[in-house]
Amino acid sequence: MRGLRRVYGSGKTAYEAVKGIDFDVRHGEVFALLGTNGAGKTSTFDLLEGLARPTSGTVTVFGGDPVAERHRIRAETGVMLQSGGLPAELTVAETLEMWRGTCTHPTTVEHVLGLVDLAHRADVRVGSLSGGEKRRVDLACALIGQPTLLFLDEPTTGLDPESRRQTWRLLAGLKASGVTMVLTTHYLDEAEELADRIAIMHDGRIVEHGTLHDIVDKHPARITFEHPGVTLPQLPAARIDAGDRVTISTFTLQEHLLELLSWAHRERITLAGLQAQSASLESVFLAAAAGGTSEALAHTG
Numbered sequence: 524m525r526g527l528r529r530v531y532g533s534g535k536t537a538y539e540a541v542k543g544i545d546f547d548v549r550h551g552e553v554f555a556l557l558g559t560n561g562a563g564k565t566s567t568f569d570l571l572e573g574l575a576r577p578t579s580g581t582v583t584v585f586g587g588d589p590v591a592e593r594h595r596i597r598a599e600t601g602v603m604l605q606s607g608g609l610p611a612e613l614t615v616a617e618t619l620e621m622w623r624g625t626c627t628h629p630t631t632v633e634h635v636l637g638l639v640d641l642a643h644r645a646d647v648r649v650g651s652l653s654g655g656e657k658r659r660v661d662l663a664c665a666l667i668g669q670p671t672l673l674f675l676d677e678p679t680t681g682l683d684p685e686s687r688r689q690t691w692r693l694l695a696g697l698k699a700s701g702v703t704m705v706l707t708t709h710y711l712d713e714a715e716e717l718a719d720r721i722a723i724m725h726d727g728r729i730v731e732h733g734t735l736h737d738i739v740d741k742h743p744a745r746i747t748f749e750h751p752g753v754t755l756p757q758l759p760a761a762r763i764d765a766g767d768r769v770t771i772s773t774f775t776l777q778e779h780l781l782e783l784l785s786w787a788h789r790e791r792i793t794l795a796g797l798q799a800q801s802a803s804l805e806s807v808f809l810a811a812a813a814g815g816t817s818e819a820l821a822h823t824g
């Protein structure tokens with residue numbers, strides 16, 4: 524994707540949901556698109572899947588335009604949208620049989636039901652399934668065509684913890700067999716578990732991207748404690764924000780923590796509420812959601 528923009532509506536009511544984003548997904552990798560509600564993930568997904576044309580910029584999937592070459596690209600692609608919208612009156616097996624009929628080289632209904640652990644629900648109407656079971660039917664529909672590229676929009680939303688892990692195992696197995704995946708999720712642990720690379724969107728832009736390590740390493744660790752009411756030590760290269768609660772942002776956590784504790788020991792000071800934490804995907808995400816960019820964050824902690 525290059526310089527991708529998506530504007531809804533026109534004139535006074537025009538709304539720019541995607542504001543010029545670039546990214547590549549490599550063959551065989553899992554790429555996770557994270558972001559706050561309304562950040563533009565689904566709008567981006569629609570463009571990748573060829574469901575809409577970008578207002579400007581280019582999207583290339585398997586070397587082609589996903590709208591113009593939809594038929595060719597669709598044969599290799601599986602899509603799990605946010606809300607499946609499957610007919611409620613059909614049974615699970617009928618639904619998958621119907622879906623199977625639209626695929627170029629599908630697997631069997633039995634096989635795919637086994638993959639998503641729904642074989643025992645084959646004859647139940649979709650409308651009678653639990654939310655988590657419906658989500659697994661959506662996943663089965665995405666998988667039945669044996670795609671080499673999978674788009675998964677919040678694949679485990681509504682699943683219980685065990686079903687989520689089961690889905691992760693299934694997706695990890697597909698990855699091991701060479702399937703490329705692009706997924707959106709609100710679960711940061713899901714991105715940590717599955718993704719080779721991550722992009723965090725905020726307000727229509729990608730504000731962070733790279734491997735988990737790339738993203739986290741750009742951000743400082745934090746040491747926090749209640750202000751002890753005395754002059755604090757100098758800690759070279761650390762940033763100290765000394766309110767009621769002191770926050771020290773540092774790229775050398777161990778050294779600065781050691782210096783701080785040595786100082787406290789010498790001065791016989793107890794640092795109440797002391798906490799030390801490396802940057803995490805969660806802390807980077809929350810900072811990005813609050814409107815920061817990687818450079819601003821790295822400087823402000």
Ligand SMILES: Nc1ncnc2c1ncn2[C@@H]1O[C@H](COP(=O)(O)OP(=O)(O)OP(=O)(O)O)[C@@H](O)[C@H]1O
Nearest residue numbers: 531532538540558559560561562563564565566567
């Ligand atoms: N058809 C539409 N017409 C006008 N605005 C839209 C339309 N679809 C989405 N938007 C707006 O575009 C913005 C991005 O929406 P989008 O669904 O892409 O976000 P998202 O990152 O997928 O959010 P969520 O995590 O809540 O699913 C939102 O502010 C949304 O209200």
